[in-house]
Amino acid sequence: MSTRTVLITGTSSGIGLATAVAAAQSGWHVVATMRDTAKAGALLAAAKEAGVEVAVQALDVTDPRSVEACMDGLDRLDALVNNAGAGHLGTLEQESVEDVRAVMEVNFFGVLHATKAALPLLRASKGRVVTVTSVGGVVGQPFNEAHCAAKFAAEGFMESLAPVAATAGVSVSVVEPGAVASEFVSNVGVDDAMVDQAGPYAPALAAYVKRTSGAFAGAQAPREVAAQIVELLETERPAFRVLTSDTARAFAGAKLKDLDGSAVQSLTSTWIS
Known part of the structure; x- marks a missing residue:
C-alpha cells in the first residue's frame, strides 16, 4: 500500500495542500507539485505537524516541458489529482481576449497537459484521474465568464474522456466544490477600485461582490474537500462526479435538472440586481 503514488498539482495552499497531507496520512507516496517551490513552506509545515512526508516538485501546468519533466522522473503513478487553478473575475467588454485565454491556459489546458502526460503511467498501473473543477463548471455565474468557461471545458473534456479511459483501465472523476475557504478567493483580487472601474457594470459587480462575500463567509474547509x-x-x-457539500449539491442540482435554462437564469440574475 505504501508504494501507491499520487501526483497532485497546485499544492502550495488550499485544497491542494490539504489533499497532499490527507493522502500522505492515508499511506500514499505524495508527489506534491507547485509552480514555485519557494512557496512550499506551508505545505511542509502542515505535513510535519501531521507526522507525514511529501515530496515537493516544481511543475507549471501551463508549460508542457515542465509537466513532461516531472512525469519523466516518476517510476510509477497510481493517481493524478488535477487541482492547480486560478480565479478570475471580469466581463467580456472590459477585458481582452488575451485575459480570457490566460484563464483557459491555467484552468483548462493545464489540466490537459498534466493528464496527457500522466496517462501512459496510469494505464500501466490501472490508476485514476481526479480533476478538481467547481460548481462553476456546471452553472455559469456572473462576472465569472472566463473562469466558468474553463471549468465547463474541463468538465466536458473529462466527461467525454471517462468512458474511453475506462477501456484502458483508468478511471476518471471530477470534484465540484462550492465556496471553499482558501487563498483562491483572495487571489482573485476584488477591491473597491475594481468596482469603481467597472463603468456601466459597477452596480451589478458591487451586488455580486456583496453576495459572494456572504457565500464565502460559510465556506467549506479545504480539509473537508480533501x-x-x-x-x-x-x-x-469511484463516481464520475462528486459534489462536496449540501450547498454544492443544491446549486449544481438546479442546473442538472434545468432543461430549458430558465431556473439558472432566474437564480443568477438575483445576484446582480
Missing part, C-alpha cells in the same frame, strides 16, 4: 478526494482515490468504484 477527505472526499482521498476517498475517490481509494474507493473501488
Whole structure:
C-alpha cells in the first residue's frame, strides 16, 4: 500500500495542500507539485505537524516541458489529482481576449497537459484521474465568464474522456466544490477600485461582490474537500462526479435538472440586481 503514488498539482495552499497531507496520512507516496517551490513552506509545515512526508516538485501546468519533466522522473503513478487553478473575475467588454485565454491556459489546458502526460503511467498501473473543477463548471455565474468557461471545458473534456479511459483501465472523476475557504478567493483580487472601474457594470459587480462575500463567509474547509478526494482515490468504484457539500449539491442540482435554462437564469440574475 505504501508504494501507491499520487501526483497532485497546485499544492502550495488550499485544497491542494490539504489533499497532499490527507493522502500522505492515508499511506500514499505524495508527489506534491507547485509552480514555485519557494512557496512550499506551508505545505511542509502542515505535513510535519501531521507526522507525514511529501515530496515537493516544481511543475507549471501551463508549460508542457515542465509537466513532461516531472512525469519523466516518476517510476510509477497510481493517481493524478488535477487541482492547480486560478480565479478570475471580469466581463467580456472590459477585458481582452488575451485575459480570457490566460484563464483557459491555467484552468483548462493545464489540466490537459498534466493528464496527457500522466496517462501512459496510469494505464500501466490501472490508476485514476481526479480533476478538481467547481460548481462553476456546471452553472455559469456572473462576472465569472472566463473562469466558468474553463471549468465547463474541463468538465466536458473529462466527461467525454471517462468512458474511453475506462477501456484502458483508468478511471476518471471530477470534484465540484462550492465556496471553499482558501487563498483562491483572495487571489482573485476584488477591491473597491475594481468596482469603481467597472463603468456601466459597477452596480451589478458591487451586488455580486456583496453576495459572494456572504457565500464565502460559510465556506467549506479545504480539509473537508480533501477527505472526499482521498476517498475517490481509494474507493473501488469511484463516481464520475462528486459534489462536496449540501450547498454544492443544491446549486449544481438546479442546473442538472434545468432543461430549458430558465431556473439558472432566474437564480443568477438575483445576484446582480
